[in-house]
Every structure is written in C-alpha cells, then in structure tokens.
Amino acid sequence: MPSSPKTDDTTMFTCAYCQNPIKEKLVLAVSGLNYHRRCLRCVVCREFLTDICFRHSGALYCKSDFIGQFGAICAGCHQVILPDEMSQCKQGLAFHDSPECFPPSDIT
Numbered sequence: 032m033p034s035s036p037k038t039d040d041t042t043m044f045t046c047a048y049c050q051n052p053i054k055e056k057l058v059l060a061v062s063g064l065n066y067h068r069r070c071l072r073c074v075v076c077r078e079f080l081t082d083i084c085f086r087h088s089g090a091l092y093c094k095s096d097f098i099g100q101f102g103a104i105c106a107g108c109h110q111v112i113l114p115d116e117m118s119q120c121k122q123g124l125a126f127h128d129s130p131e132c133f134p135p136s137d138i139t
C-alpha cells in the first residue's frame with residue numbers, strides 16, 4: 032500500500048467513504064463529512080441517498096433500513112432518533128432526550 036502524505040488537502044474535499052478526493056462540483060455533506068454523490072448510498076440496499084440519510088458508526092443508511100437495523104423511533108413523537116441525538120430508554124422504548132418526548136414527571 033503506497034503511503035501518500037496528506038498535507039495538502041485544503042483545496043479539495045475527501046470522500047469519507049472511499050477516501051478519494053472529490054473533484055466533482057457536487058459535494059454531499061452529512062454530519063460534517065463529505066461524500067461523492069455515487070458514494071452516498073445505503074449500506075444495506077445500496078440505494079442512492081439523495082434526500083435523507085442516517086449515519087451510524089460511519090455507515091450510511093436509508094430511513095427504512097436505519098429503522099430496520101436500529102429500531103430507533105421515538106415513542107414520544109414517533110420520529111426517527113438520529114444517531115447524533117441523545118436518546119433515553121425506558122421500558123424498552125426509545126425517546127429523544129427532550130422534555131416533549133420524555134416527560135421527566137413520568138420517571139419512576
């Protein structure tokens with residue numbers, strides 16, 4: 032494996048998936064990471080993620096596969112709990128770490 036010094040990467044984005052520089056005009060950014068358009072795909076169904084995507088442990092998922100893999104749907108607001116968001120569990124249910132989803136008065 033050839034070692035290339037990564038000292039001059041200020042002018043070009045590096046794809047977080049394939050580690051190659053992104054020369055295209057279109058750079059897709061997810062959670063602060065940049066991807067080629069062709070690299071932004073669900074790791075499960077390989078569908079391109081153009082609209083919405085979810086990241087977990089560096090892997091990208093479409094909404095349905097993310098829910099299928101992790102089952103992180105808030106029992107309070109019924110929205111997907113993003114990996115970046117804090118969540119709380121109570122009686123096997125997942126909640127956003129927010130008073131609206133997880134009423135403090137309900138803690139026993």
Ligand SMILES: [Zn+2]
Pocket residue numbers: 046047048049050051066067070
């Ligand atoms: Zn790439």
Ligand SMILES: [Zn+2]
Pocket residue numbers: 073074075076077078092093094095096097
């Ligand atoms: Zn998928």
Ligand SMILES: [Zn+2]
Pocket residue numbers: 105106107108109110126127132
């Ligand atoms: Zn919620």
